[in-house]
Amino acid sequence: MTAKKKFSHLDAKGAASMVDVGQKGVVFRRATARGRLLCAASTIRLLKEQALPKGDVLGVARIAGIQAVKRTADLIPLCHPLPIHQIKIDFKMMSRAIEIDCTVATEAKTGVEMEALTGVAVAALTLYDMCKAVDKGMRISDVRVMEKIKR
Amino acid sequence: MTAKKKFSHLDAKGAASMVDVGQKGVVFRRATARGRLLCAASTIRLLKEQALPKGDVLGVARIAGIQAVKRTADLIPLCHPLPIHQIKIDFKMMSRAIEIDCTVATEAKTGVEMEALTGVAVAALTLYDMCKAVDKGMRISDVRVMEKIKR
Amino acid sequence: MTAKKKFSHLDAKGAASMVDVGQKGVVFRRATARGRLLCAASTIRLLKEQALPKGDVLGVARIAGIQAVKRTADLIPLCHPLPIHQIKIDFKMMSRAIEIDCTVATEAKTGVEMEALTGVAVAALTLYDMCKAVDKGMRISDVRVMEKIKR
Amino acid sequence: MTAKKKFSHLDAKGAASMVDVGQKGVVFRRATARGRLLCAASTIRLLKEQALPKGDVLGVARIAGIQAVKRTADLIPLCHPLPIHQIKIDFKMMSRAIEIDCTVATEAKTGVEMEALTGVAVAALTLYDMCKAVDKGMRISDVRVMEKIKR
Amino acid sequence: MTAKKKFSHLDAKGAASMVDVGQKGVVFRRATARGRLLCAASTIRLLKEQALPKGDVLGVARIAGIQAVKRTADLIPLCHPLPIHQIKIDFKMMSRAIEIDCTVATEAKTGVEMEALTGVAVAALTLYDMCKAVDKGMRISDVRVMEKIKR
Amino acid sequence: MTAKKKFSHLDAKGAASMVDVGQKGVVFRRATARGRLLCAASTIRLLKEQALPKGDVLGVARIAGIQAVKRTADLIPLCHPLPIHQIKIDFKMMSRAIEIDCTVATEAKTGVEMEALTGVAVAALTLYDMCKAVDKGMRISDVRVMEKIKR
Numbered sequence: 001m002t003a004k005k006k007f008s009h010l011d012a013k014g015a016a017s018m019v020d021v022g023q024k025g026v027v028f029r030r031a032t033a034r035g036r037l038l039c040a041a042s043t044i045r046l047l048k049e050q051a052l053p054k055g056d057v058l059g060v061a062r063i064a065g066i067q068a069v070k071r072t073a074d075l076i077p078l079c080h081p082l083p084i085h086q087i088k089i090d091f092k093m094m095s096r097a098i099e100i101d102c103t104v105a106t107e108a109k110t111g112v113e114m115e116a117l118t119g120v121a122v123a124a125l126t127l128y129d130m131c132k133a134v135d136k137g138m139r140i141s142d143v144r145v146m147e148k149i150k151r
Numbered sequence: 152m153t154a155k156k157k158f159s160h161l162d163a164k165g166a167a168s169m170v171d172v173g174q175k176g177v178v179f180r181r182a183t184a185r186g187r188l189l190c191a192a193s194t195i196r197l198l199k200e201q202a203l204p205k206g207d208v209l210g211v212a213r214i215a216g217i218q219a220v221k222r223t224a225d226l227i228p229l230c231h232p233l234p235i236h237q238i239k240i241d242f243k244m245m246s247r248a249i250e251i252d253c254t255v256a257t258e259a260k261t262g263v264e265m266e267a268l269t270g271v272a273v274a275a276l277t278l279y280d281m282c283k284a285v286d287k288g289m290r291i292s293d294v295r296v297m298e299k300i301k302r
Numbered sequence: 303m304t305a306k307k308k309f310s311h312l313d314a315k316g317a318a319s320m321v322d323v324g325q326k327g328v329v330f331r332r333a334t335a336r337g338r339l340l341c342a343a344s345t346i347r348l349l350k351e352q353a354l355p356k357g358d359v360l361g362v363a364r365i366a367g368i369q370a371v372k373r374t375a376d377l378i379p380l381c382h383p384l385p386i387h388q389i390k391i392d393f394k395m396m397s398r399a400i401e402i403d404c405t406v407a408t409e410a411k412t413g414v415e416m417e418a419l420t421g422v423a424v425a426a427l428t429l430y431d432m433c434k435a436v437d438k439g440m441r442i443s444d445v446r447v448m449e450k451i452k453r
Numbered sequence: 454m455t456a457k458k459k460f461s462h463l464d465a466k467g468a469a470s471m472v473d474v475g476q477k478g479v480v481f482r483r484a485t486a487r488g489r490l491l492c493a494a495s496t497i498r499l500l501k502e503q504a505l506p507k508g509d510v511l512g513v514a515r516i517a518g519i520q521a522v523k524r525t526a527d528l529i530p531l532c533h534p535l536p537i538h539q540i541k542i543d544f545k546m547m548s549r550a551i552e553i554d555c556t557v558a559t560e561a562k563t564g565v566e567m568e569a570l571t572g573v574a575v576a577a578l579t580l581y582d583m584c585k586a587v588d589k590g591m592r593i594s595d596v597r598v599m600e601k602i603k604r
Numbered sequence: 605m606t607a608k609k610k611f612s613h614l615d616a617k618g619a620a621s622m623v624d625v626g627q628k629g630v631v632f633r634r635a636t637a638r639g640r641l642l643c644a645a646s647t648i649r650l651l652k653e654q655a656l657p658k659g660d661v662l663g664v665a666r667i668a669g670i671q672a673v674k675r676t677a678d679l680i681p682l683c684h685p686l687p688i689h690q691i692k693i694d695f696k697m698m699s700r701a702i703e704i705d706c707t708v709a710t711e712a713k714t715g716v717e718m719e720a721l722t723g724v725a726v727a728a729l730t731l732y733d734m735c736k737a738v739d740k741g742m743r744i745s746d747v748r749v750m751e752k753i754k755r
Numbered sequence: 756m757t758a759k760k761k762f763s764h765l766d767a768k769g770a771a772s773m774v775d776v777g778q779k780g781v782v783f784r785r786a787t788a789r790g791r792l793l794c795a796a797s798t799i800r801l802l803k804e805q806a807l808p809k810g811d812v813l814g815v816a817r818i819a820g821i822q823a824v825k826r827t828a829d830l831i832p833l834c835h836p837l838p839i840h841q842i843k844i845d846f847k848m849m850s851r852a853i854e855i856d857c858t859v860a861t862e863a864k865t866g867v868e869m870e871a872l873t874g875v876a877v878a879a880l881t882l883y884d885m886c887k888a889v890d891k892g893m894r895i896s897d898v899r900v901m902e903k904i905k906r
Contacts, residue, residue, distance in 0.1 A: 005193075005197055005284075005285040006201070006284070006285070007197070007198075007201060007202055007208065007281060007282065007284065007285060008281075008284040009208075009211075009280070009281045009284075010201070010202060010207065010208070010281075011843075014201075014202065014207060015207055015813075015814070015817060015845070016207040016208075016210075016211045016281075016814065016817055016818065016821070017821075017841075017842065017843045017844070018821060018839070018841055018842040018843070019841070020840060020841035020860065021840050021841070022783070022840040022841060022860055022861075022862065028475070035291070042156075046156055046158070047158075050157070050158060050161070050165075051158050051161060051165065056161065056165060056166055056167040056361045056364070056365075057158065057160075057161070057167075058468075059167075059358045059361040059362065059365075059468070059469065060160075060167045060228055060229065060361065060365055062358070062468060062469055063228065063358075063361075063362055063365045063366070063469065063530045064226065064227060064228050064365070066469070066470075066471055066530055066531070067226075067369070067527070067530055068226060070526055070527065070534055071226075071527070073825055074822070074825065074826070075215065075218075075219060075222075075226075075273055075276070076215060076273070076276055076277050076280050077211055077214065077215050077277065077818045077821055077822055078211065078277075078280060078281065078821070079280060080838075080839060080840070081825055081838060081839055082838075083533075083534060083535075083536075083838075084471070084533060084534060085473060085474050085475040085533070085562070086470075086471055086472070086473035086474070086475060087470065087471040088464075088470045088471070089470070090468070105473065105475055106475075107475065109840070113283070114276065114279070114280050114283075117276055117279065117291075118276055121272045121273075121275075121276060121291065122226055122227070122272075124272075124294075125226070125227055125265065125268055125269055125272060126227050126228065126229075128265070128268065129160070129227050129229060129230060129265050130158060130159075130160045130161075130167075130229065131158065132264070132265075133156075133157070133158065133159040133160075134156040134157070134158060136296075137295075138295065139293055139294060139295035140186070140268075140272065140291070140292075140293075140294035140295070141291075141292045141293055141294070142290055142291075142292055143275075143290060143291035143292070144288075144289065144290035144291070145287075162390075166360075166361070166364060166392070167361065167364055167365065167368070168368075168388075168389065168390045168391070169368060169386070169388055169389040169390070170388070171387060171388035171407065172387050172388070173330070173387040173388060173407055173408075173409065179626070207814045207817070207818075209619075210619070210620065210811045210814040210815065210818075211814065211818055213619060213620055213811070214620065214681045214811075214814075214815055214818045214819070215818070217620070217621075217622060217681055217682070218678070218681055218822070221677055221678065221685055222678070224372055225369070225372065225373070228365045228368055228369055229368070231385075231386060231387070232372055232385060232386060233385075234385075234684075234685060234686075234687075235622070235684060235685055236624060236625050236626040236684070236713070237621075237622055237623070237624035237625070237626060238621065238622040239615075239621045239622070240621070241619070256624065256626055257626075258626065260387070307495075307499060307586075307587040308503070308586070308587070309499070309500075309503060309504050309510065309583055309584065309586065309587060310583075310586040311510075311513075311582070311583045311586075312503070312504060312509065312510070312583075313692075316503075316504065316509060317509055317662075317663070317666060317694070318509040318510075318512075318513045318583075318663065318666055318667065318670070319670075319690075319691065319692045319693070320670060320688070320690055320691040320692070321690070322689060322690035322709065323689050323690070324632070324689040324690060324709055324710075324711065337593070344458075348458055348460070349460075352459070352460060352463070352467075353460055353463060353467065358463065358467060358468055358469040359460065359462075359463070359469075361469075362462075362469045362530055362531065365530065366528065366529060366530050369528075370528060373528075375674055376671070376674065376675070377517065377520075377521055377524075377528075377575055377578070378517060378575070378578055378579050378582050379513055379516065379517050379579065379667045379670055379671055380513065380579075380582060380583065380670070381582060382687075382688060382689070383674055383687060383688060384687075385687075411689070415585070416578065416581070416582050416585075419578055419581065419593075420578055423574045423575075423577075423578060423593065424528055424529070424574075426574075426596075427528070427529055427567065427570055427571055427574060428529050428530065428531075430567070430570065431462070431529050431531060431532060431567050432460060432461075432462045432463075432469075432531065433460065434566070434567075435458075435459070435460065435461040435462075436458040436459070436460060438598075439597075440597070441595055441596060441597035442488070442570075442574065442593070442594075442595075442596040442597075443593075443594045443595055443596070444592055444593075444594055445577075445592055445593035445594070446590075446591065446592035446593070447589075481777070509663045509666070509667075511770075512660045512663040512664065512667075512770070512771065513663065513667055515660070515770060515771055516660075516663075516664055516667045516668070516771065516832045517667070519771070519772075519773055519832055519833070520671070520829070520832055523828055523829065523836055524829070536835075536836060536837075536838075537773070537835060537836060538775060538776050538777040538835070538864070539772075539773055539774070539775035539776070539777060540772065540773040541766075541772045541773070542772070543770070558775065558777055559777075560777065609797075609801055609888075609889040610805070610888070610889070611801070611802075611805060611806050611812065611885055611886065611888065611889060612885075612888040613812075613815075613884070613885045613888075614805070614806060614811065614812070614885075618805075618806065618811060619811055620811040620812075620814075620815045620885075639895070646760075650760060650762070651762075654761070654762060654765070654769075655762055655765060655769065660765065660769060660770055660771040661762065661764075661765070661771075663771075664764075664771045664832055664833065667832065668830065668831060668832050671830075672830060675830075679819065679822075679823055679826075679830075679877055679880070680819060680877070680880055680881050680884050681815055681818065681819050681881060682815065682881075682884060682885065683884060717887070718880065718883070718884050718887075721880055721883065721895075722880055725876045725877075725879075725880060725895065726830055726831070726876075728876075728898075729830070729831055729869065729872055729873055729876060730831050730832065730833075732869070732872065733764070733831050733833060733834060733869050734762060734763075734764045734765075734771075734833065735762065736868070736869075737760075737761070737762065737763040737764075738760040738761070738762060740900075741899075742899065743897055743898060743899035744790070744872075744876065744895070744896075744897075744898035744899070745895075745896045745897055745898070746894055746895075746896055747879075747894060747895040747896070748892075748893065748894035748895070749891075
């Protein structure tokens with residue numbers, strides 16, 4: 001990191017502004033984010049027993065994540081509103097965690113990593129909400145970008 | 152954990168439903184959640200140099216978090232809409248992380264931990280958005296409830 | 303119907319206004335609405351084969367309906383924003399229709415039949431969206447209030 | 454209908470996902486939906502007497518429908534956010550019903566029939582809300598797509 | 605004004621926070637705000653000729669204002685979400701202006717003057733939008749609180 | 756002004772409709788709006804003393820204005836949803852007023868003056884909210900378009 005690095009959302013006086021993307025090209029962009037809801041092993045067992053064969057737990061979290069992706073610019077003040085071409089959210093049951101992947105694709109002047117991260121975060125919050133009656137010690141962790149493509 | 156534990160948002164057939172809170176009392180409730188945006192040490196130094204003396208970085212994240220607290224029931228499908236009496240978001244600059252605390256208070260039939268967690272998550276996403284031009288390896292971690300009070 | 307009947311949302315000059323509910327008591331209120339998405343018999347068979355054993359079709363529509371109930375005052379201009387204590391949405395597969403029931407309960411100064419109707423309408427629209435690739439002749443019908451209780 | 458028909462919003466495992474429209478062309482698209490609020494003949498007479506010469510009843514429903522068209526992707530979980538070029542909502546007073554037409558046009562990668570249907574449904578719900586003080590037996594019926602054009 | 609005056613939304617360090625209203629009583633509160641859209645005399649004449657006998661101009665602005673009142677806490681970051689018991693918006697045609705009054709009533713822990721001001725501002729913006737094709741020199745002025753009652 | 760001037764949002768019968776912009780070209784468009792929050796000289800002094808060196812007052816208003824720009828089509832019923840390429844909000848402290856400038860740029864089929872005006876109005880309302888504890892006589896004035904460019 002050199003002295004030239006700058007926060008793109010701050011102007012010369014330090015005031016927040018939405019970055020001008022007018023000169024950027026409209027290209028295909030895709031981003032995948034991942035995160036985890038850490039929980040007790042017993043919570044995972046209970047989910048497998050009660051909620052996964054026919055329960056809506058993962059389905060509700062998936063829809064919450066998809067809806068949140070579409071509202072990213074409404075939640076994150078300096079994000080640009082973008083068209084969204086595809087949203088995909090997957091879950092993987094681990095022994096003490098639920099892993100969440102969110103992939104978002106578009107053709108736009110700016111990337112969609114904030115959209116993918118927002119999808120993961122809101123899906124994780126929704127899982128937390130549905131499991132909090134049985135597990136008081138959960139935490140959301142390791143929410144990060146896995147891949148970011150532009151072509 | 153015993154066999155009697157149940158997911159409160161699933162009915163007998165496994166379908167999602169919003170829990171009936173009609174019989175619960177309207178009492179004072181407060182929750183504090185905490186989380187971290189993990190980042191490079193150089194990002195923290197850059198923030199201290201460029202963005203903290205007069206820059207809007209923490210201020211923007213605080214407002215995004217406050218607004219998100221008020222939209223929790225719109226983001227998390229099975230959350231009840233609640234009155235909100237107070238919201239407070241604080242940041243602490245650490246050597247390789249920004250720590251975020253969010254406290255929410257209300258008088259209501261159900262608690263506000265989802266509101267506090269949502270405030271932390273969206274404040275962290277907003278910090279990520281503002282720092283992503285200078286740091287590609289950040290992650291949001293350890294978002295959890297610190298305290299939950301009812302009286 | 304007598305000459306004294308009046309549209310409660312129009313003032314003396316015919317202008318729309320939100321009815322003053324200040325003098326009404328905060329009491330328990332519950333409403334159930336019902337409606338149908340009429341479709342081809344083959345669509346019902348296809349749903350039973352492909353989408354119901356493990357597919358998210360009904361689950362997605364249920365969450366869309368629940369979220370819409372909470373946004374009723376944002377969608378219907380003269381509705382009052384209300385607390386919501388419970389939301390329940392059920393589906394029944396018929397030979398040429400999916401029947402949707404939505405029950406909403408609250409303690410408030412005004413009733414929740416608009417909330418229940420909105421839940422049915424948006425759940426039906428969501429089912430339409432998910433089935434429109436296989437059935438071009440669906441229609442949403444018979445959306446009405448089944449029961450309205452105040453005590 | 455053959456065995457090859459598939460629900461476009463379900464992936465191979467039955468999970469909901471937003472269909473990828475990246476490969477579809479941006480073309481002119483227009484859709485018209487229609488529906489009815491069925492009511493008592495006396496309600497129609499009362500509307501003609503009190504509310505139509507100068508009252509805002511149809512105007513309020515029209516604005517509610519227009520606003521809902523713009524929020525379709527926020528209401529229907531798997532809908533794509535779209536630009537909207539034109540929205541038109543018309544009402545026809547019949548002897549025992551108000552008929553609602555909604556036409557939406559855009560240039561986009563996917564069609565606007567869900568937008569037109571949502572406009573009809575929310576306009577109908579708004580009419581219901583404004584007439585419910587004088588008529589307890591109304592129902593929303595026959596909400597369907599009348600025309601869908603792509604060129 | 606003495607040295608003891610303080611900005612209620614800033615904490616000891618200057619950070620924004622939502623004021624704690626937990627200790628305040630739930631009482632009847634009402635506020636009226638007023639403002640003007642200043643325009644050309646010819647615009648007022650045109651409105652009287654074309655738009656007021658049967659046109660929707662004032663009706664659209666009234667609904668936009670009513671909807672905005674209900675979204676005040678979503679627009680103004682440090683406002684508390686409040687129940688709303690009544691909203692009334694009136695227009696007065698003057699020779700070179702349209703005057704807008706908005707009255708909002710509630711029973712709540714905090715007042716509704718921001719709600720009333722927001723209703724006036726958004727009704728004025730909506731009038732501006734509908735008149736801008738015929739008048740390029742309009743301005744919104746004198747938006748202020750006329751009355752604020754608590755009992 | 757001649758007899759040919761017409762309100763673009765009214766059809767032949769006076770009903771509101773969203774103007775068809777399908778035939779208009781997608782070109783660069785930029786608009787700047789300006790307005791003032793008029794206040795007591797002592798309020799300006801207090802802001803300079805307590806809130807400007809390190810307080811969030813202007814920062815909160817800036818974020819509220821930026822967020823409102825993105826929600827313009829949701830607030831103003833007949834506005835088209837637009838992509839937004841840049842948003843900039845500046846404040847100037849005067850002796851008895853805070854002046855607010857908002858510039859919005861896009862490439863779209865229709866202009867962004869309503870977006871710029873909405874940004875000014877909501878930033879002004881937010882300043883009002885944060886200063887109302889120390890000044891009861893403020894008003895929002897002179898909200899108008901300063902420049903509108905198309906190329």
